[in-house]
Amino acid sequence: MNDTFLRACRGEQVECTPVWLMRQAGRYLPQYQAVRANVDFLTLCKTPELAAEVTLQPVDILGVDAAILFSDILIPVEAMGMSLEFTEKSGPVLGEPLRNKSAVDKLIVPDTEDDMPFVIETIRILREKLTVPLIGFSGAPFTLATYMIEGGSSKNFVHTKRMMFQNSRLFQYLMEKLTLMVTSYLAAQIRAGVQAVQIFDTWAGAVTPYDYRESVLPFVKKAIAELKKEGVPVIYFANDCAGILHEVKKSGADIFGIDWKIDMGDAIKKLGKKAVVQGNLDPCALFLSKEEIEERVKDILWKGETARGHIFNLGHGILPETPVEHAVALVEAVHKYGRKG
């Protein structure tokens, strides 16, 4: 069992910097495309054998040091009672966006074992087959709220901020419900066998530092505090964190995911040298030549050395256009130039 990832999560000494890639089970892999050719995205998420198969692919193909459950952050939102579809053009579409109290009233806090048994089953299959640790995940309360209020992706988050600003009690009510869901969903994943969890706050950077502190952070902080009782490392990836990292620091996370819009050295300065960090290569850097990828990897590794622990990753999900051999080169470069015990 390769446990470098888990030891790095705990800030322990490792003989090699571990690496995994956000969205590593994804469209850039022909093997993933082959599975997807026969099944739509949501069915893939909900079919344990297939979800496990694509979760395993990058472990074999890239040689990464951790696997992440194949799923989508909106799966539990569907289980809360909203209708969910994925369209080729506009991404996720949530039917009847939340705009009033009765819509929020109707949302249930799902029981993962009963309402999303496929998640539990996928984890069980994976734990039997994996030789690297398995990461579970959830969207953060705020990020999920944006999809639910907007009805999908958004540019300016007008509906979300309108609710936040004009009906803060309703917004808080929704955020409380989502915090319960996130906590219970991740706890269930941990019980089923995931060895670390990552909370994706993709839209954390869509509010001002003030609003992040007042309306976003308190909820994710509460979820993290609850989850830490479960005894596995909690990674918090607040995307677009450059302007809010001094607040993100207060979340209580064990590991901080760092996007690519901030220099890793600057991020560590803001978080303090006791922090364990994860990141932060621009996914587009995989369009560079292998030699240039190596240079960028070395730069981030060198900066990562100043933190207590560093898990190499991209600063955002790997893009469908990525050449697989460049992703392989990235993983090899991390293993070649990373920390040496």
Place this chain on the structure above:
Amino acid sequence: MNDTFLRACRGEQVECTPVWLMRQAGRYLPQYQAVRANVDFLTLCKTPELAAEVTLQPVDILGVDAAILFSDILIPVEAMGMSLEFTEKSGPVLGEPLRNKSAVDKLIVPDTEDDMPFVIETIRILREKLTVPLIGFSGAPFTLATYMIEGGSSKNFVHTKRMMFQNSRLFQYLMEKLTLMVTSYLAAQIRAGVQAVQIFDTWAGAVTPYDYRESVLPFVKKAIAELKKEGVPVIYFANDCAGILHEVKKSGADIFGIDWKIDMGDAIKKLGKKAVVQGNLDPCALFLSKEEIEERVKDILWKGETARGHIFNLGHGILPETPVEHAVALVEAVHKYGRKG
């Protein structure tokens, strides 16, 4: 003549903090909608009487301290030889995105007086009618390059970064040409009568700090150095600046536009107290009550006091959904609580 804006630009003492709003001549104004009802967006940009009319509207309706030429950053890109359309759904569409050298070869550096006479004429009309200073503007080389390479708006800037990473000579060639265009376009606006210029780098934050320094900053810096010879203040708005502000600082701009994803106090700390800043209210904050708008205005004004000069503005363009009376309340709050010479 109200010259508070120009004096603030120069860091001189003012009896009142000046304020204007990005995209203040825009769809949130019924008077603008009335003009647009009879004419499409591009025709509006190219019809001096109408462009001047909508430029003047917010000066009368909101009482702002500066006007900004009504136009679009892609107008000179069309003049360079690309076909431009605006669609209701996807925004700007540039025909035949730039992907190879011969496409870049074909681009001309337009002569503003000959190729965009409507811009010159609009400025002349406005200078006759305005009682506040007139700001001219251009997109920054990098931001324009993204539209030209992607063919419009983009999420991940895959084509732009591919060119930047895989064909850096071609990318540089395009950036050089755009730098010439931006410089000559803004110089022509200054000759025609604009009293300050703003360079919009909407997508400056779409690259890593390293790539910003290597591939974006040098070009805008060159344009600013040239423009400073023209003797009017140069505002540089690098959007999403939180992770790159230490580099943006080196641009040589007289005034730094600050988006809303960073605290104004933090931004001033990074730029130094000798800086003149502009910004940084979240456009969505205009959905708050008038009392809460006032509180946010006071907070930004208080932080702005620590800089040599502060021009109040939003951190991005005003949104179409904005209630006009809230925009008026914002301007009143700035005038009520701003610097008192």
